[in-house]
């Protein structure tokens with residue numbers, strides 16, 4: 001019998017209950033007991049939904065829940081708590097949130113831990129931070145065990161999910177060591193006992209299968225430092241120790257987001273210790289045959305968990321195709337050695353389609369093409385039933401009808417859009433004039449001081465802004481009233497920026513729910529869910545719009561608002577747009593054509609907007625490519641191709657302006673080294689980057705690669721509520737000047753300010769501007 005399984009489920013709840021609960025806890029509006037109780041209810045609901053959908057007993061994940069992030073939970077559980085948090089005299093839950101968000105109370109002021117993108121997703125994790133003499137020890141409460149027991153009490157046997165130790169250690173940064181320090185050789189022996197203790201407790205509690213997320217197995221992990229021998233040795237040492245200590249447990253090694261490829265050697269090396277391997281066959285269907293062959297050759301029989309239901313997108317699965325894939329594994333390994341699974345955790349897709357009344361009523365055809373997490377559980381169970389010989393013919397027929405309908409629907413295809421993409425020429429991808437000449441021409445118009453100051457775009461999306469938008473959506477206020485409110489907010493925001501002394505002004509983005517959803521709403525080819533939220537970081541969620549067809553921009557999207565903003569001030573106002581790659585990356589996009597084709601369509605739409613802004617007299621235009629680095633394929637062999645079309649689409653979107661128009665971009669995520677030549681190729685007049693939670697050393701790349709255009713590495717972290725002091729920003733700016741030429745340096749925060757309150761923004765920006773004033777005197 002093939003088993004229906006799952007790898008992980010979203011935690012925020014059908015209506016984002018966890019978000020509201022956690023935020024209320026932070027604001028002192030609910031107690032710790034209420035936080036515990038509310039989360040318990042959510043977990044119960046999610047386990048029950050999985051059980052009811054037909055996920056097998058013992059294969060419903062637990063420990064996938066988190067108040068903030070599951071990697072942080074793992075650090076907390078094994079005592080990897082940096083000293084600056086350990087020494088705070090606060091209760092454990094406060095310590096946990098201090099690690100995630102920083103802590104500022106009375107005279108205590110501790111920064112948050114580093115946050116990074118989770119592989120190529122829009123989810124962020126808290127980077128484990130270790131020291132050379134790190135001791136790992138169990139927390140007073142062992143979350144993985146507690147959650148297993150909690151589910152057991154409900155009559156649900158779960159499969160606890162743990163961060164695979166090798167992946168956890170490779171993700172960790174170690175303070176105070178040099179580049180030759182080897183995380184694996186150093187920490188493997190130390191981390192084993194704490195994991196063994198957790199495993200023993202899980203076995204005692206009645207667990208059978210344990211899922212180890214060893215997602216690093218899809219990366220190019222082997223290099224000079226992490227040689228094959230070292231990695232193989234690490235895998236063997238860890239999993240041998242686990243098996244010896246707790247022989248009753250079965251271990252599933254889970255990989256996702258790309259192919260395992262030659263790293264299968266490391267799996268082979270531990271084949272006798274483990275009981276199953278999960279592979280992603282949506283992202284990497286080509287790995288089916290080689291992995292099946294390899295697994296078949298192992299002396300010990302292990303289970304192959306085949307990830308055939310897309311955990312990263314929202315389209316209905318072609319069930320007949322999925323069944324064929326599963327059948328290949330069954331034929332080779334036997335049905336008792338095959339699990340049906342989603343490609344990865346369902347954390348990355350919204351909860352359920354069943355509440356989406358708007359799509360159902362207004363776009364019934366598209367509704368029929370969709371599948372969110374709960375519906376995907378049903379797909380998993382249907383595939384398992386089908387290969388087990390149960391009669392699911394009605395479901396399969398209905399599914400085939402939807403799949404056929406989608407592939408031929410006239411809703412999707414617009415010949416004029418396809419034609420426009422074909423007609424893109426190389427001349428459309430270049431500015432023509434070099435930066436050195438452009439900047440002189442721009443300065444004649446803009447006359448900016450040295451170390452120009454700016455912000456990234458958004459200002460606080462206060463409760464009032466959101467509630468007013470909600471009232472407008474519900475029809476409680478008119479469009480005129482809403483527009484006037486937004487204009488008033490914009491004016492107020494611009495006057496504040498003038499008061500702080502910022503040089504390049506932004507309009508604040510008050511009219512935007514989200515920088516991608518806003519543009520989606522103004523283009524044809526998109527639909528929008530009402531409750532399709534997915535977690536981005538901590539309590540912050542995004543509702544990716546659904547791009548289902550060819551893209552058309554019927555009319556200008558931002559021009560009226562930016563023109564208005566420019567009338568509010570003498571200083572230059574940046575026209576704010578989101579770039580094609582970021583729109584692509586943060587939408588659920590069609591899977592019936594290459595992503596590059598969709599990006600070209602988006603680029604043509606943004607290009608029209610850029611041109612219209614310039615014609616409206618806007619002198620500085622920022623096209624955010626916040627997610628360009630995030631979209632980089634995980635395997636090096638795939639990266640050049642991506643970077644080629646990704647940068648081409650950015651150039652297509654921006655290279656239509658005069659040399660006098662200043663083009664900015666902004667990027668979140670600071671791991672730039674591997675894409676540096678591409679950043680250069682973007683040839684923007686200024687780029688602002690998220691950098692403040694990362695090592696300044698990363699900026700060395702700008703020097704190393706001879707970057708000569710304007711650059712603004714974020715001077716402080718906007719994701720945390722703490723206010724940076726003038727001294728702190730000044731120190732950072734002075735340090736930055738060791739890496740960046742003073743003529744090129746912009747002074748700015750590291751991302752938009754929408755998540756902050758004015759009470760934090762005001763002192764932070766005043767300190768920021770003061771730093772620029774000091775630098776001008778010093779340099």
Ligand SMILES: CN1c2c(nc(N)[nH]c2=O)NC[C@@H]1CNc1ccc(C(=O)N[C@@H](CCC(=O)N[C@@H](CCC(=O)N[C@@H](CCC(=O)O)C(=O)O)C(=O)O)C(=O)O)cc1
Nearest residue numbers: 122466467469470513514515516536539540541542586755
């Ligand atoms: C820059 N970032 C972004 C990423 N991805 C995006 N798609 N967009 C981004 O900006 N990825 C990387 C980073 C991640 N950063 C963030 C930052 C902030 C948020 C965030 O604040 N999300 C909000 C939801 C935003 C939104 O759409 N708000 C709606 C209101 C929806 C709502 O909650 N309405 C309430 C009523 C009002 C209220 O009580 O507040 C309701 O319906 O009940 C809007 O503005 O109208 C969040 O709350 O999490 C995300 C990622």
Ligand SMILES: N[C@@H](CCS)C(=O)O
Nearest residue numbers: 456457458624626752
């Ligand atoms: N312009 C956007 C960029 C965020 S990455 C903002 O300021 O919110």
Ligand SMILES: [Zn+2]
Nearest residue numbers: 626668751752
């Ligand atoms: Zn950003």
